[in-house]
Amino acid sequence: MASELQYMSGFGNEFASEDSRCPGALPVGQNNPQKCAYGLYAEQLSGSAFTAPRNENERTWLYRIRPSVIHKPFKKISSGLVTHNWDAVDPNPNQLRWQPFDFPKSQQDFSEGIATICGAGDPKSRHGIAVHIFTCNKPMGNKCFYNSDGDFLIVPQHGALFIRTEMGRMNVAPNEICVIQRGIRFSVNVEENTRGYILEVFSDHFQLPNLGPIGANGLANPRDFLTPVAWFEDKEVEFTVVNKYHGHLFEATQGHSPFDVVAWHGNYAPYKYDLSKFMVINCVAFDHADPSIFTVLTCPSLKPGTAVADFVIFPPRWSVQEHTFRPPYYHRNCMSEFMGLIYGNYEAKEEGFKPGGGSLHSIMTPHGPDFDCFEKASNAKLEPQKIAEGTMAFMFESSLSMAVTEWANTTKVDSDYYQCWQPLLKHFALPNIEGTKK
């Protein structure tokens, strides 16, 4: 694996990059020269409508050895455990928790190892999300994947990903995430049993959240997002292109590597982010701040402030609130909450919620700290305390009402999850008024 890779820093920048083996590959002053340098082809990849407002307009110009149109026809292949059929099982409003998902029992690459857990909406009408787990143990080799349905936010949980993309190469290890947008071809190499989560959005692209009164800095800072530099391989081999389209998988072959982009410029490009760079802001007086204060990225809906999906993390931080029950409060939410754990344990549930597992608290489904957490935190001495050290939990929060797939309904489900709240005691006691029953 190439370990010392180069990246360009910044979120949503207009980047320009050329592989150092081909200086001058990027045209100067125009996008479509009659003949491109080095005999390259020019190709535009649009990430937004041509006419999208300027601040939302995303596209990249690729200067490549061959245009990506040179491939044989796509044929439908098995979709494995990928699905956007949200009606396969009866709706279930219960709190759901999954034990860590198993690593593959046989050889499987990233594109074969995606299993859909839950989701809502439809890539055809370009509104919705899907939550997947991926497990794999072999490199994709001469195979690449691209998604016509939406953008992937990939959260490796166990094992690092070495990813070739059309814009260049990225190493993404656990506690880092990456986003690979609709249409971008990529290939994942792994060296061990590997597992992670994927948040797929059909609706729009991820943005940094507005900071409001926080000011110009904080949370995920734009400069910590890293985009690969141009890198190409000139390989004439049989290459398989896997495409996810309308929730199904298709395959086409071509006689060359798709990673033949010698130079590119634009603002539609994959990026990665190290979660340890997140500048945590939290309450320093009293009460528990809503978890939106930990939003790394958001995919907005048309309704202001109401996300199609937020990616929220629970990083190591100081907990200092006075006269406050510090862990998450009991709540019912008009949003769906899928949670995963990269490592360590989550403060509201020290037992039972394991790295590589997950939980889903659907719209208006009550949830909150388990019995042990409640008893401990209600009686804890409220000293400043470093919490969540050596842990990284996260939440995919969505305004959509997610349904569970047939696979997730029957795989690794912890049917005893509800038990963690059953011992919660009645602490209610009226003051000692005469005539009141004790």
Ligand SMILES: O=C(O)Cc1cc(O)ccc1O
């Ligand atoms: O349910 C959860 O554990 C996530 C969560 C955390 C928090 O601090 C407040 C609300 C919330 O939904």
Ligand SMILES: [Fe+2]
């Ligand atoms: Fe919650």
